Amino acid sequence: MKAEKITHERLGETVWLARASCGAEIALIPKPGFATSSGWFGLRYGSTDTKFRVGEQEEILVPDGSAHFLEHKLFEGREEKVFDRFGEIGADFNGGTGFRSTTYHFTSAGRFVEGLEVLLDFVQHPLITEERVEKEKGIIEQEVRMYEDLPHFRGLFLLHRGLYHQHPVRIPPGGAVSEVRRTSAAHLQACFDAFYRPENMKLALAGDFDPEEVFAMVEDRLDSSSGRPEVTRLYPEEAETPCAAVMEECFEVVRPHIWIGWRESAGLGLGPENLRRHVLASLVLDLALGDASVHHQELYETGIVDQSFHTGYSSDSDWGYAVAAGESDN
Structure with missing residues (x-):
C-alpha cells in the first residue's frame, strides 16, 4: 500500500x-x-x-x-x-x-x-x-x-x-x-x-x-x-426556490421556537467550492449574529433572543442552507 x-x-x-x-x-x-x-x-x-x-x-x-x-x-x-x-x-x-x-x-x-x-x-x-x-x-x-x-x-x-x-x-x-x-x-x-x-x-x-x-x-x-x-x-429533482415562505406547527412548549432559513438554489457538489461556501457562510453568520457580535448583543438586551439562539450552515452535494434559530416571545 x-x-x-x-x-x-x-x-x-x-x-x-x-x-x-x-x-x-x-x-x-x-x-x-x-x-x-x-x-x-x-x-x-x-x-x-x-x-x-x-x-x-x-x-x-x-x-x-x-x-x-x-x-x-x-x-x-x-x-x-x-x-x-x-x-x-x-x-x-x-x-x-x-x-x-x-x-x-x-x-x-x-x-x-x-x-x-x-x-x-x-x-x-x-x-x-x-x-x-x-x-x-x-x-x-x-x-x-x-x-x-x-x-x-x-x-x-x-x-x-x-x-x-x-x-x-x-x-x-x-x-x-x-x-x-x-x-x-x-x-x-x-x-x-x-x-x-x-x-x-x-x-x-x-x-x-x-x-x-x-x-x-x-x-x-x-x-x-x-x-x-x-x-x-436516485434522488428527486428539486426546485430552485423554497417550498413555503412560512410554516407553523402547534406543539406544547413553554415558549415559541423560531427557525429562519436561507437555502441555496442548488447544490455545490463535494469539492472545494462547497467547502469554501461552508467556511465563509459559517464565518459570516458568526460575525453577524454570533455571541460576540454587536447585533446579537442588541437582540439579547432587548429580550428578542436568549441563550438558546444559535446559527449554522449545513450542506452536501445537492443541498445547502443557513439557519438562525432559538426560543423567543417576540
Whole structure:
C-alpha cells in the first residue's frame, strides 16, 4: 500500500493518506506519547439514500430510516453485541447516521489493535435476519417517538419541509414509525450489499502506533468487493426556490421556537467550492449574529433572543442552507 505523508510544520501534525487495494481510503495520524487512541470507520451512505439501482437491475426503493435501522443491526453483531465487545477491552464506542453518511467510532486508552479489529470486523460482517429485524423494531420505534417529542428536532424538520419540495432531507434519519414497521431483512440486506463496500468507505485512526504496521493490518482485514456492479443513487429533482415562505406547527412548549432559513438554489457538489461556501457562510453568520457580535448583543438586551439562539450552515452535494434559530416571545 503506497502512502502519502503530509506534515504541517506550524501545527506539528503529520497525516498519512493511502488507498487500500480494495478501494477504501485510509488516514492515519500518529500521536507519539499519547495514551488515548481513536478509530473512525465511515461510509458515504445515509438516510437520504432510499432509492438506488445496482448495475442494470430495476430500481430498489427501501423504507425511510433504513440506514439508521441498518446501523442498529450492525450494533447487534453476529454472536456478541458490539458494545459488549468494546466494553471487554475498556473502549468507548458509538455510531451515527446522517443524511449522507454513517459512521462507527471507538476510543480507548489501551488495546488499540483489538479495538481496531472489532471495528473492522463488525462493520463488514453483520448478520441480518427477519427474526433480528422484527426484534429491533420496538426499540427503534421508541427512539423515533422520543425525537418526535423534542421541540428543536421538530422545528428543524419543519424548516426542512419549508425549504425543500421533495428533497429527502425533509425526512428525519430515523423515518416515521410506519416506515420502521414495514422494514424487512431484505430491505436492509439490499442496502448493506449496495453501500457497505470498501470503495465507499473511509477509515481514520489516531494514536501512538506505527503507520506501516497499521497499514499492513488494515490491508489484511478489509474485504474486497471486486466484481460487484456499480450503484447509482436516485434522488428527486428539486426546485430552485423554497417550498413555503412560512410554516407553523402547534406543539406544547413553554415558549415559541423560531427557525429562519436561507437555502441555496442548488447544490455545490463535494469539492472545494462547497467547502469554501461552508467556511465563509459559517464565518459570516458568526460575525453577524454570533455571541460576540454587536447585533446579537442588541437582540439579547432587548429580550428578542436568549441563550438558546444559535446559527449554522449545513450542506452536501445537492443541498445547502443557513439557519438562525432559538426560543423567543417576540
